[in-house]
Amino acid sequence: MPSIRGCTLATCPIEASIYEYRLSLPANAAFIGLFGLSGLIHLLQLLVLRSNYAFSIPILLGCIGEIIGYVGRLILYNNPFSIDGFLIQICALTIAPAFFTAAIYFCIADIVRLFGCEGTSRLKPKQYAWVFIPCDIISLVLQGLGGGVASVATRRQEDGTAGVNIMIAGLAFQVFSLLMFILLLAEFFVRVYRRGYLWREVNGYEIKAGSGAGGIGRTALGRLYIFFSAFSLAILCIFIRCAYRVAELSHGFDGELIREEAPFIGLEGV
Template identity: 30%
Template sequence: MASNDHIDFKLYRYTPSTAAAVVFAVLFFLTTIYHIYQLYRRRAWYFIAFVIGGIFQIIGYICRILAHNNTDSVPIYSIQAILILLAPPLYAASIYMVLGRLIVYLRAEGLSVVSIKWMTKVFVTGDVIAFVMQAAGGGIMASGTISSYNLGEHVTVGGLCVQLVFFGLFIITCALFHLRIRKKPTPEVIALAARLNERTTRSWQTVLVGLYAASALILVRSIFRLVEYAQGNAGYLISHEVFMYVFDSTLMFLAMVAMNIFHPSMILVGSQKERDAEMEYPTYHT
């Protein structure tokens, strides 16, 4: 961990780019609006946290627009730093819930290495811990003093480590389930494949592709943030705005777009009761 024991503390070590912030505010607005449409149309309420993450991004980048002419404003710095930091854990919460619902939908509980009874609870609990730690760390750092920044930095790095551990375990759990169900498909998987074969290319595996893509992007972003905060307030990464836009903004926008394209509601529509009816009396969605 960088020491940062000198007095040269700054909220920003550059003047935030208005153009870059406008571009990403617009991009996140567009993908979030489409997510809201998908959530409402397919009653995918398990994706509410994901949408809230998108809203966090929009507000965060609007604040970065304001920060261009207000580089000494602690409130503006605090809002943009905390909301952009906290959006990915919200994405993760929805992603964790999707896998559990997909396994139940496919009647493949016996193929999961983690009990379905505990899967969502364990991963979401880990995500909540990571979320709270990052929120607390971001809030402490945002107070604008070197001592508070050092403390908040440690707390944030701890939260990012927790997030990485649980995300790594989730990806392993997802991959092992995928391998097992491909080797030993359940009757529901076979029946679903037969019904969808000539009507659509979308399937439960398409949902997993979306989970893999979004998870990989969030994982890379979290590693970047971990290294960035570990370097400290005067670190090379945090001192150059371009790295944030490449390894956070762009990756998180792509994660949201990936879930637009491979939205789980293509399979997981409405409540479990409604999905049971769908399996027995299928209707086809485009």
């Protein structure tokens, strides 16, 4: 990254800035609003409805991280030469989605319990968290460590390649663990579909859907399918986003892809 200390829009051309263009104010402000609204909804669910803490708290942390990251991008909008703004957004937006995947890993346990794991899931409900949460923690530690190393190097105007490579390692590990999770989830859904009905455990017995106190009615099933569609879409989007970030950072802070805002908005934000 070239030296930009002391530069402002009045003294240096925009082409000399970190991204070489003026970031979009509407897009970044919109993402702050969307993640803020999402975080507020989950906070209300947590406080009022006493929703699942293992799901809601990681979602809240992820939303806070995203908001911090986009605030960093607003700092860059006001001052495209701000190293602080750049480091805030690159670190926060890289790390935040790890909290979303943690929420997903906790959520799948409830899904497997609902459908019954006998003959459908390779892992028992609790084992999903036992296997994938440590993977998420490893990814989070690597990304945070890499971001810290890169930040220190950038502030000192030194080569931040080592830090970037550590961040890439964390992201790549997250992509790999997500891929394994997606394969297990796909197999689970295929097996449930082939079985053709839904189980629910009641008082130690497995009850078929619609067959008594443990049954799940048609309306509830319809809502479940909508939820599963959104759940699967969320996983796919996070996977695509992580793969994009690996590609973006593979050429360091001076790469071409990191200076393209349209792919960032489409693949990172949306």
